[in-house]
Amino acid sequence: YSTFPMSPKWKKEDVTYRILNYTPDMLQADVEEAIAKAFQLWSSVTPLRFTRLHSGQADIMISFAAGFHGDFYSFDGPGGTLAHAYPPSSGIGGDAHFDEDENWTKFTTYDGYNLFLVAAHELGHSLGLGHSNVFGALMYPIYTARDTRDYRLPQDDIDGIQALYGPPRESPALPTTALPPQESTEMTPAEAPTEMSPREEPTETTPSKAPARPEDCDPHLTFDAITTLRGEILFFKGSYVWRKSPYFSEIEHDTISSFWPSLAGGFDAAYEVDKKDRVIFFKDDQYWAVSGYNIEPGFPKPIQNLGFPTSVRKIDAAVHDQNTKKTYFFVGNKYWSFNENTQSLERGYPRKIAADFQGIGHIVDAALQKNGLFYFFHGANQYEVDVKSKKLIRIMKNNSWFNC
Amino acid sequence: FPVVPEKEKDMQFAKKYLQNFYDFKEEKDSLFKSKNLNHMADKIREMQSFFGLEVTGELNHKTLDMMKQPRCGIPDIRS
Numbered sequence: 001y002s003t004f005p006m007s008p009k010w011k012k013e014d015v016t017y018r019i020l021n022y023t024p025d026m027l028q029a030d031v032e033e034a035i036a037k038a039f040q041l042w043s044s045v046t047p048l049r050f051t052r053l054h055s056g057q058a059d060i061m062i063s064f065a066a067g068f069h070g071d072f073y074s075f076d077g078p079g080g081t082l083a084h085a086y087p088p089s090s091g092i093g094g095d096a097h098f099d100e101d102e103n104w105t106k107f108t109t110y111d112g113y114n115l116f117l118v119a120a121h122e123l124g125h126s127l128g129l130g131h132s133n134v135f136g137a138l139m140y141p142i143y144t145a146r147d148t149r150d151y152r153l154p155q156d157d158i159d160g161i162q163a164l165y166g167p168p169r170e171s172p173a174l175p176t177t178a179l180p181p182q183e184s185t186e187m188t189p190a191e192a193p194t195e196m197s198p199r200e201e202p203t204e205t206t207p208s209k210a211p212a213r214p215e216d217c218d219p220h221l222t223f224d225a226i227t228t229l230r231g232e233i234l235f236f237k238g239s240y241v242w243r244k245s246p247y248f249s250e251i252e253h254d255t256i257s258s259f260w261p262s263l264a265g266g267f268d269a270a271y272e273v274d275k276k277d278r279v280i281f282f283k284d285d286q287y288w289a290v291s292g293y294n295i296e297p298g299f300p301k302p303i304q305n306l307g308f309p310t311s312v313r314k315i316d317a318a319v320h321d322q323n324t325k326k327t328y329f330f331v332g333n334k335y336w337s338f339n340e341n342t343q344s345l346e347r348g349y350p351r352k353i354a355a356d357f358q359g360i361g362h363i364v365d366a367a368l369q370k371n372g373l374f375y376f377f378h379g380a381n382q383y384e385v386d387v388k389s390k391k392l393i394r395i396m397k398n399n400s401w402f403n404c
Numbered sequence: 405f406p407v408v409p410e411k412e413k414d415m416q417f418a419k420k421y422l423q424n425f426y427d428f429k430e431e432k433d434s435l436f437k438s439k440n441l442n443h444m445a446d447k448i449r450e451m452q453s454f455f456g457l458e459v460t461g462e463l464n465h466k467t468l469d470m471m472k473q474p475r476c477g478i479p480d481i482r483s
Contacts, residue, residue, distance in 0.1 A: 005482065073477055081424075084477030102474075113474065121476055131480045133454045141425070141480055142455075142473040 001139060001160025002130035004087040009128040009164045010059065010094075013047045018058035023115075025104040029231050029246035031115065034106055035062060036371045038119035041138075041151070042127060044386055045158050046165040049394070054249070060094040060126045062119075066101045075099040082143055083118050085125035096122040108145050116148050129160050150323055152388070168391070213240045216251055217404035219397060220380045225317070226366040227270035229279055230292070233368065233401065239265030244401055251402050259293055269318040269366070271327060273340055282315040306338065307345035319367035319374060321387070330364040357385055359392030418463050421471045422447040425479045454480050 003009075019035060022028050039050040050060075068074040071092065073084055078101050085096035098104070098118065105112030117138075124139050132139040137156040214221050214237065225236040235242040236256065243252040256265050269282040278296075281288045286300035304310060308329075317330040320340065327338040334350035335357075353360050357376065366377040376383045377398055384393040397404070422428035428447040445461035452459045455470050 075477070079472075079474050081477035082474050118476075125476075125478055130482075131476070131478065133456070133480075135456070141478070142470070142475045 001132045001134070001137065001156050001163070003128055003160070003164060004130055007128060007164065008087045008089055008093070010048070010088045013165075014049050014051060015060065015094075015127075016051050016053050016058040017060040017062060018053045018056070020061055020063040023064045023098070023100055023104045025112070026106060026115065027231075027246075030106040031104075032246065033371055034114075034116040035119050037116050038123050040372065040386075041120050041153050042123060042161060043168075043393070044389060044391070045153055045168060046161055047167075047169050048127070048165055059088075060096060060123070062096050062098075064098045064100040064104075066099060069097060071097070075101060077101045078103075082113055083122050085122035087125060088128050094126040096126055098122070108148055113143060114145065114148055116151075117146070118143065120151075124157065124161070127161060128164050129157070132156050132160065150388075213237075213253060216242065216402040217399055219399075221397075221399050222380055223366045223377055223398060225267040225270040225281070226368045226375075226377065227279055228272045228274070228368065228370065230277070233370065234270070235401070236265075236267045236270065236366075242402065249403070260288075260290060260295060262295065263288065269315040269329070271318040271320045271367075273320050273327070274322055275325075276340075280318070282318065284314050285312075287315075306343075308336070317364040317367040317376070319369050321369060321374075323372070328367065330367060333362040335364075356390065357387070358390050359383060360385065414463060414468055418448070418468065418471060419444065422451065424477070426451050426481050427479060450481060 017035070017039065019032065022031050026034075036052070042048060043050055052058075063069075066075055067077070073081075075081055075097075076099075081099060082102050083096065083098040086092050086094060088094050096119070098115075103112035104115045106115060108114050108117075121138055129139050131141045134140060134154070134156040136144070137154045139157055139160065221237075223235050223237050227234055227236075231246055233244040235244070239255050239257065241254040241256055241259065243254055245252065256263055256267075263281065264283070267281050267283055270279060272279045277291050279290050281290065282303065283300075285303050287303055287306070288299040289296040303312065303315060306329075308331075312331055315329050315331060318327060320327045325340050326346070327340055329336045329338060330353060331350070333353055335353050336349040337346040338344070339346055353362070353364065357374075360376050360383055361378075364376050364378060368375040368377075372386075373393065374385045374387050376385060380398055382396050382398050382400065384396065385391065386393055419428065419430065422444065423430070426447045428444060431443070448463060448467060449459050449461045451457075451471075452461075452467055457466055457470060460467075
């Protein structure tokens with residue numbers, strides 16, 4: 001590996017980034033996911049944390065442009081130079097530019113360049129790394145198409161970036177200085193419990209009339225279930241749904257019956273099998289399968305159809321791992337792994353949650369996978385976990401997804 | 405216009421590549437053309453060494469192919 005002359009680096013751990021524009025080659029959501037995944041590569045092996053800004057000046061400004069684009073290094077049309085980025089410093093320092101004359105893609109096909117791979121390389125420069133002459137290293141100057149589904153940072157790159165910033169902190173990477181509230185809903189150490197405590201029964205009163213929808217930014221907001229659905233995220237509580245779409249900045253407020261009139265509220269768990277365009281809802285000892293607005297015929301079915309013993313009366317939370325095609329079901333302080341291909345629970349389960357998900361104590365209210373990371377919700381907090389490195393990354397308020 | 409012979413075109417491409425990524429500076433006013441060629445041969449050696457190619461200082465096929473690969477715009481060697 002190499003660094004730039006004088007080894008410039010960011011003198012802080014909280015680095016901001018902003019996506020200034022998009023390539024027409026890809027969905028905006030795919031661009032955002034590629035960039036976020038690229039940042040996660042680097043944050044997972046350093047103490048660095050990256051926060052995305054939607055306006056103003058960020059440390060790392062990301063943009064697409066062709067030919068001359070305002071700096072001294074014009075792009076050269078299709079092929080040749082794909083992108084470039086500047087080492088850490090003020091102004092243009094850290095910025096990453098991508099050549100719009102290339103065909104950008106989220107796949108690893110051979111008729112386009114995988115944006116995640118190129119972005120991960122360029123962000124290496126934005127953090128202070130130069131090129132590596134180790135073939136196969138991410139910082140090798142020549143683009144090499146490779147499978148990105150379970151992409152792990154090569155050791156040479158880890159050595160390089162840790163020479164600049166050191167390894168990740170042991171404890172969950174909580175901000176040492178809280179970012180201004182509008183920038184982050186991460187908790188200060190004083191607030192953040194180190195582990196999930198046994199379920200605190202929500203002290204909900206039994207109101208005589210239908211409970212009003214809690215405020216989006218209520219710091220005590222809890223959820224019954226959460227799932228992705230065709231690129232969006234749905235948060236369920238009682239009969240209410242909060243809908244977060246990558247296409248609109250606002251959170252949409254709906255009721256379950258507005259999507260699935262025959263489904264009553266109060267889901268216990270929900271998850272999406274993206275490859276089948278199918279979402280599964282759980283309530284008590286039954287489950288439903290829907291595709292979009294359509295409930296599949298023959299539902300509800302008893303959860304024992306999935307292989308659960310009769311001792312299991314309800315599911316607390318469920319989440320499908322798009323990488324491994326396994327679904328995790330959380331019941332009390334244990335969890336099961338379900339193979340979506342064979343449609344059967346895997347052997348060797350149930351296992352204790354705490355054994356495999358660092359920092360996650362007992363009950364999981366809801367679970368979500370987004371951009372390769374897992375989010376476990378318990379009470380008013382969510383725990384961001386990298387299951388590959390089994391690392392608890394940070395603890396945030398549940399409603400960090402609602403731009404609070 | 406006269407067609408630039410392939411060899412000359414490759415030489416131009418290589419020169420630009422070495423300027424972009426290996427800090428090659430051609431001395432425009434040098435009276436001795438050979439001086440520039442030696443300097444360029446040194447830079448070719450530097451690039452061949454970086455990519456683990458056989459270090460010959462000559463613009464052979466393998467070296468030219470490597471130069472034509474899609475890549476990052478940041479120099480490999482910088483002053």
